Amino acid sequence: MAVTMADYAGGATAWCPGCGNFGILNGVKKALVELQIEPYKVLMVSGIGQAGKLPHYTRCNVLNVLHGRTLPAAIGAKIVNPELIVIAVGGDGDGYGEGGNHFIHAMRRNHDITYLVHNNQIYGLTKGQASPTSDLGLVTKTTPEGSWIPENPIALAIAAGVSFVGRGFAGDIEHLATLIKMGIMHKGFGSVT
Numbered sequence: 613m614a615v616t617m618a619d620y621a622g623g624a625t626a627w628c629p630g631c632g633n634f635g636i637l638n639g640v641k642k643a644l645v646e647l648q649i650e651p652y653k654v655l656m657v658s659g660i661g662q663a664g665k666l667p668h669y670t671r672c673n674v675l676n677v678l679h680g681r682t683l684p685a686a687i688g689a690k691i692v693n694p695e696l697i698v699i700a701v702g703g704d705g706d707g708y709g710e711g712g713n714h715f716i717h718a719m720r721r722n723h724d725i726t727y728l729v730h731n732n733q734i735y736g737l738t739k740g741q742a743s744p745t746s747d748l749g750l751v752t753k754t755t756p757e758g759s760w761i762p763e764n765p766i767a768l769a770i771a772a773g774v775s776f777v778g779r780g781f782a783g784d785i786e787h788l789a790t791l792i793k794m795g796i797m798h799k800g801f802g803s804v805t
C-alpha cells in the first residue's frame with residue numbers, strides 16, 4: 613500500500629502558531645512520503661529544544677536524548693541497525709553549541725545518517741539566549757553587549773569534509789523536501805540546515 617502523509621500524522625504540537633518548525637515538519641514528512649518510506653523503517657533522534665520536539669509529531673520510531681547529544685545516539689543506532697533510516701533533528705543551539713564537537717566528528721567519519729538543523733539563530737525553548745548562529749551584535753540576556761561573530765555551519769561542514777550539505781527555508785516546503793530527500797538518499801552524512 614502506498615505511504616501517505618496520513619501515515620506520518622502525529623498529534624497536537626506545542627509550537628506557537630506560525631513557527632517555522634511546522635514547515636520543517638511538513639518538509640520531512642513530505643520527503644519520506646515521496647520516497648515511499650514506511651514510518652517503522654525510520655528512527656528520528658533528537659535532543660532538547662523546540663526543534664527537538666519534531667520527532668514526537670510523527671509516527672516514526674523516536675529516541676529523545678540529552679541536549680547536544682543527538683548525533684552520538686543517532687550514530688550508535690545506525691551502527692547496530694544499518695537497515696534503519698536514521699534522521700537526527702535539532703536546533704542550532706543543540707547541534708552547534710552543546711553538540712558542536714559531535715557535529716564536526718560525525719561529518720569527518722561520514723556516518724550514513726541525515727541531520728536536520730532548525731537554524732532559528734536563537735535558543736528558543738529557553739526563551740531567547742544567543743546561539744552560535746545569532747547575528748553579530750544581537751543583544752540578549754546572555755549577550756548584553758551583543759553577540760559575537762556567528763558560526764557559519766555550511767562553511768564549517770565543508771571544512772570538516774562533509775559529503776553532503778544543503779540549506780533550505782522553512783517557508784519553502786517544496787525545496788526543503790527536495791533537499792531532505794537528497795540528504796536521505798545520500799550514502800554518508802547528509803546535513804540540511
Ligand SMILES: Cc1ncc(C[n+]2csc(CCOP(=O)(O)OP(=O)(O)O)c2C)c(N)n1
Nearest residue numbers: 661662663679703704705706734735736737
Ligand atoms: C546540557 C544542557 N544545557 C542546557 C540545557 C537547557 N536548554 C534546554 S533547551 C535549550 C535551548 C535549545 O535551543 P536550540 O537547540 O537552538 O533549539 P530551539 O529551542 O531553538 O529549537 C537549552 C539551553 C539543557 N537542557 N541541557
